[in-house]
């Protein structure tokens with residue numbers, strides 16, 4: 585069997601057209617969704633992602649502003665910038681690019697963002713509301729994964745999903761979103777015994793460990809759906825996922841490539857969350 589490729593780039597483009605149309609409607613009501621991205625320091629990868637986010641914002645007709653602080657900026661400086669953004673009515677979404685320099689407490693920073701503008705979905709209020717199945721800003725990568733499956737017509741209810749990796753921004757929340765859609769969820773991590781025993785039973789595997797080519801064909805059941813969240817660089821500096829794509833594609837039923845799989849959906853769902861926040865202001 586050769587796996588069906590889940591084309592995240594194509595699905596993201598389709599979603600972005602829908603978002604751009606919604607943005608146009610809001611602008612006719614006098615509201616332009618605004619996203620503020622805060623970048624501390626000069627990490628090259630972060631700058632690439634931030635540039636990508638800003639460009640996408642503008643392509644969709646949204647307002648975007650980049651706030652740059654030097655690497656040595658104090659936590660207090662960052663927190664006061666965020667306070668200004670919380671109070672700025674032209675800003676509907678705030679994203680503080682992670683990772684932050686070591687001298688800054690990331691949790692403290694995330695908790696200083698208004699939950700109403702937390703378009704990353706990282707704030708405990710939004711995580712708590714997601715846990716209990718209430719309306720919330722959902723974290724962009726996990727949300728994007730659920731949209732990919734929905735667009736591909738891959739049902740989740742009753743399926744056995746194995747999440748490999750338990751980060752706060754992907755592994756833990758994506759398992760919760762699967763649970764909310766009635767899947768049976770197994771979380772695997774660095775302390776799991778016999779990883780292959782679990783992954784080879786999965787109907788759907790989410791690989792979010794941050795180790796290049798970690799999931800091999802032996803980890804995968806014939807016909808399984810394999811979602812690769814990895815954003816690693818191989819020896820040649822080329823972007824590659826957590827899944828050994830070629831050998832796993834021989835066995836899987838569906839697979840997301842890296843690049844052009846989950847990544848573009850992360851950006852797209854950030855735009856969706858910013859639009860949602862702007863729409864929320866119509867409610868008050």
Ligand SMILES: Nc1nc(=O)c2c([nH]1)NC[C@@H]1CN(c3ccc(C(=O)N[C@@H](CCC(=O)O)C(=O)O)cc3)C=[N+]21
Nearest residue numbers: 633679680681682683704815843844845847848850851
């Ligand atoms: N507060 C915060 N929120 C984030 O959402 C966040 C963050 N910090 N820090 C860094 C990670 C990483 N991230 C990616 C977004 C898009 C691609 C993406 O579009 N990747 C393209 C390839 C891009 C390239 O060529 O490098 C793809 O997979 O096709 C990847 C990674 C968001 N992040």
